[in-house]
Structures are given as structure tokens and as C-alpha cells.
Amino acid sequence: MKARIHITLKKGVLDPQGKAIAKALSHLGFVGVEEVRQGKYIEIDLAGSDTQTARAGLDAMCAQLLANTVIENYSIELDA
């Protein structure tokens, strides 16, 4: 089973990396870039086929290790 996890900064949390990208794009001559936010994308291959167990496990992984839930949100997509 394959899981795709997106970890993004919560709204209102400053994103210096995103700001740096926006500035670099503008220096390169790209116009019309209003805001850039950078997050993380993690793909996990899991053994087993029980979607419910997998989702519970992934939720615990995000809460315990992958995301800093004080400042980050995460979302989990599961492919069977």
C-alpha cells in the first residue's frame, strides 16, 4: 500500500523558505508570483492491506515524527 503525505505550515506561520523562493523567482524575471509556501512531501510504502490500520498508523507517524503539529498541518492520502 502506498501513502502520500503532505506536510504544510499552518496559516499564519512565517515561511522564510517560501519567501526566499519567491524572491529568487522574481530575481530570475518571473512576474506574477504572489506567494510561495514550501512544504514536505513524503511517500511511504506500507506492508499489509488493511486501510483502516494503515491510516491509524500513518496518523501516529505524522503526530510523533513527521510533522511538528504545533506549526504544521498534515494530510494523508492512501492508495490501495
Added chain:
Amino acid sequence: MKARIHITLKKGVLDPQGKAIAKALSHLGFVGVEEVRQGKYIEIDLAGSDTQTARAGLDAMCAQLLANTVIENYSIELDA
């Protein structure tokens, strides 16, 4: 217009960060994790409403700045 960009390592390129995550998860007691690959996720707010221009611009941004196309793939999703 909002663009979501995923940047992932190409198949066959070693991913030490993913390996570290997999090891950390196993140390935390999570079983069944077979492989972890970490990528980047970038959200860009763009001015204008022409999808075709936006996509061309985003493609250039990825090729010139956001992705290292020697070892990384990128994919672009556009919301109107």
C-alpha cells in the same frame, strides 16, 4: 491561480533522508514500513488567469530554480 508542485527524486537516486525517516519510524516501533521517499511540495499563488501561460511559467520555474532535473522529477497541478 494556485499551483501545487511536487518535486521528487528520480527512481534509482539514493534518498538518505527517506532512509533516515524509515529507520526512525522503525525505532519508534512502527512496523510494516517498506520504503520512505521524501520530496518537496511547493504551493505558488499566481496572478493572472491564463492557464497556458501559467503552466509554461511554472515549467520554467521548475527547470531553472525549483527542481534539480538531473536527479529530480517535478509535477505541476493548477487550480483555476
